[in-house]
Amino acid sequence: MAAKSQYEELARQLSAIGAVKRGLARILPVECPPGSAAVLTLLERHGNMRLSRLAELMAIDISVTSRHVAHVAERGWIGRSPDPGDKRSRILHLTDAGSAVLHELSLRTTDVLAHTLGDWSDDEVGQLNTMLARLRDSFGDCRSWTSAPHDCGALAPSGGPLTTSAIPATPA
Amino acid sequence: MAAKSQYEELARQLSAIGAVKRGLARILPVECPPGSAAVLTLLERHGNMRLSRLAELMAIDISVTSRHVAHVAERGWIGRSPDPGDKRSRILHLTDAGSAVLHELSLRTTDVLAHTLGDWSDDEVGQLNTMLARLRDSFGDCRSWTSAPHDCGALAPSGGPLTTSAIPATPA
DNA sequence: TATTGTTATACTCTATAACTATA
DNA sequence: TATAGTTATAGAGTATAACAATA
Numbered sequence A, B: 001m002a003a004k005s006q007y008e009e010l011a012r013q014l015s016a017i018g019a020v021k022r023g024l025a026r027i028l029p030v031e032c033p034p035g036s037a038a039v040l041t042l043l044e045r046h047g048n049m050r051l052s053r054l055a056e057l058m059a060i061d062i063s064v065t066s067r068h069v070a071h072v073a074e075r076g077w078i079g080r081s082p083d084p085g086d087k088r089s090r091i092l093h094l095t096d097a098g099s100a101v102l103h104e105l106s107l108r109t110t111d112v113l114a115h116t117l118g119d120w121s122d123d124e125v126g127q128l129n130t131m132l133a134r135l136r137d138s139f140g141d142c143r144s145w146t147s148a149p150h151d152c153g154a155l156a157p158s159g160g161p162l163t164t165s166a167i168p169a170t171p172a
Numbered sequence C: 001t002a003t004t005g006t007t008a009t010a011c012t013c014t015a016t017a018a019c020t021a022t023a
Numbered sequence D: 001t002a003t004a005g006t007t008a009t010a011g012a013g014t015a016t017a018a019c020a021a022t023a
Helices: A004-016 A018-025 A034-046 A051-058 A062-074 A096-116 A122-139 B004-016 B018-025 B034-046 B051-058 B062-074 B096-116 B122-139
Strands: A078-082 A090-094 B078-082 B090-094
Touching: A004 A018, A004 B018, A004 B034, A004 B096, A004 B122, A018 A096, A018 B004, A018 B122, A034 A051, A034 A062, A034 A078, A034 A090, A034 A096, A034 B004, A051 A062, A051 A090, A062 A078, A090 A096, A096 B004, A122 B004, A122 B018, A122 B122, B004 B018, B018 B096, B034 B051, B034 B062, B034 B078, B034 B090, B034 B096, B051 B062, B051 B090, B062 B078, B090 B096
Parallel strands: none
Antiparallel strands: A078 A090, B078 B090
């Protein structure tokens, strides 16, 4: 268990890390926004899968995943084969064109990171990767959170919706 | 200098860490979206400042910052005092109500992180914080990136806008 | 009846551009 | 002329809800 100040600092860092993500997103081709890049990357890394599985891996709603998939499919970067065992779903797979895009993304990402993180050792980048993976794992699937994580009612002491004492009615 | 695969992995981790951020955002009061929380947090941490300085700290465009600030100001969480030395700008400062909201945010964040990261030691959370801070620092202000970071032309070998070979014209 | 996807709608965040006021 | 902010507009990402097809 860490100190309260460490948790607050982590919250700040996570909030601020968005700038890095945006920086990385800025180098993507116009036709391939971050959502599309994620779809391609996960298909390469985890192999063919159905939409619901992809939504799990991306930790976003299946409706959102559906749109990302439609975007890359329209461009011919993935294909959707019928699922032999379930006519409701299709199996997503990378196409050659998709692999080519992925290769391009890899080149750009590597270029940028090699420049910006030039003074990081391989081991240091590896440590960061390990900790980020663990962080995601610790959070699990936070999409299902309602008011409290793991422990139902954990947030009760904080006062559910902001109490009147903490947030005054809109002034002026 | 790290290996290419480490860079690719980092890109994946950063892409996926959004899920953690969303989980943390979900516990915020309805009236206080992430952008507002960031404004309050930075004012507490760095003290009173003008809008342009806040935009720098948030690493977002000043126009976006202006809207976030307007949101929290409308709720009385911050005040805008005239800048004695420059009538064009105002000095932003937390109000007591803003501090109360900040206290509430701290309670909720700490609750959630204490539960989800219960098996992390204080030192481990500290290490993650340190590395995230360094990562942000290494990236610098990536808002000004155009096609390449630090080195102008670094991305040239990747082929500027996606080449025809990598991205075929929209098929079918 | 339950599950897999798709689509419509709405909200947050961000960037660009045009504009006002002041330096 | 240059800078500090504000506002309008547009694009990306996500969530909820309603709906279609199949299990």
